[in-house]
Amino acid sequence: MREQPYDQGVRVLFDAAAVRERVSQIGRDIASGAPGDDLVLLAVLKGSFIFAADLARAIPKPLRMDFLGLSSYGRETESSGIVKITQDLSQPIEGAHVVVVEDIIDTGLTMAYLLDNLATRKPASVKVCALLEKPSRAIRNIRIDHVGFVISDEFVVGYGLDYDERYRNLPYIGVLDPRRARRRAVREIRG
Ligand code: PRP
Numbered sequence: 001m002r003e004q005p006y007d008q009g010v011r012v013l014f015d016a017a018a019v020r021e022r023v024s025q026i027g028r029d030i031a032s033g034a035p036g037d038d039l040v041l042l043a044v045l046k047g048s049f050i051f052a053a054d055l056a057r058a059i060p061k062p063l064r065m066d067f068l069g070l071s072s073y074g075r076e077t078e079s080s081g082i083v084k085i086t087q088d089l090s091q092p093i094e095g096a097h098v099v100v101v102e103d104i105i106d107t108g109l110t111m112a113y114l115l116d117n118l119a120t121r122k123p124a125s126v127k128v129c130a131l132l133e134k135p136s137r138a139i140r141n142i143r144i145d146h147v148g149f150v151i152s153d154e155f156v157v158g159y160g161l162d163y164d165e166r167y168r169n170l171p172y173i174g175v176l177d178p179r180r181a182r183r184r185a186v187r188e189i190r191g
Contacts, residue, residue, distance in 0.1 A: 010157060010167065010174035014149060019159055019173060022148045023051065026129065027058025029146055030099055036124060038096040039063040044070055044114065045087060047103035050160035050168070051131045051148075055101060066090055070110060083113040094122045099146075103160045104132040108140035115142075132156060132173070149173075 014022075041063050043052030056065060069087030098118065105111055111128060118126055129146035136153045155178055157163050158170030167176065 007158075007167070007170055007174065009177045010170065011177070012172050012174050013151070013154075013156060014173040016171045019148075020054070023054045023131075024058045026146045026148060027055055027060075030055075030127075030129065031059045031061045033127075033145075034059075034061060034097055034099075036097050037062070038124075040093055040096045040098045040123075041065050041101055042089070042093070042098050042118075043067050043101045044103075044110075046168070047160050047162070048101045048131070051103055052101045055129070064091070064096070066093070068114070070114065072110060083110055085117075089121075092121065093118070095124050098123045098126045100126060100128050102128070102130045104134065104156070105130045105142055105144060106134045106137050108138050108142040111142045112140040131159070132161075 039059075039061060041052060041056055041059070043049060043065070045067055046069070052065070056063065066089050067087060068089055069085065070083050071086050072083055100111070100114065100118070102111060105128075111130075115126065115128075127145040128142060130144050131148040133144055133147045133150050134153060135150060154175045155163065156173055157167035157176045158172050158174045160168050161173070162168045163176050167174075
């Protein structure tokens, strides 16, 4: 039997070239708006790992990289708003100018939690950078300083974003057909 392409059921929304161009622009914007010397790019894991890696290289300024692992309790494709820190920062951010890098802001619950948490660590400033924003789903109003693309309420995968831990390695951002994803999961469970 012929092997099916690993991205079957995914429709391209922003191809690799469009993503590259947008990330370069955001990198320049962050560099020109960054006050002070101590710039920290704080990537929220796991979804932002590819975006953050490309973004860091698009910022022509000295910076520190750090990573924060977050996961929502009790979720499949929906955010619960109850967030657990699975991996904490490696260094203090007191007095630093922090740019939080997220792959997507959906309900805004995760970012609201994170911003409250970061404020207790006394950074000089905190900005939010999200590759994707889904305003139609917003529950908490988050001020996003840098946004890649505003999207409608579709299930997106690729360029770091997953469905059930898959598709993060697609070099583009795509929309996953939920029926296909379900059928695939059932096939795999049956073997
Ligand atoms: C995603 C994304 C954000 C959050 C956004 O993370 O990376 O952290 O959901 O959703 P919200 O605005 O509705 O709170 P996810 O929990 O899927 O984990 P991942 O980054 O490891 O894929």
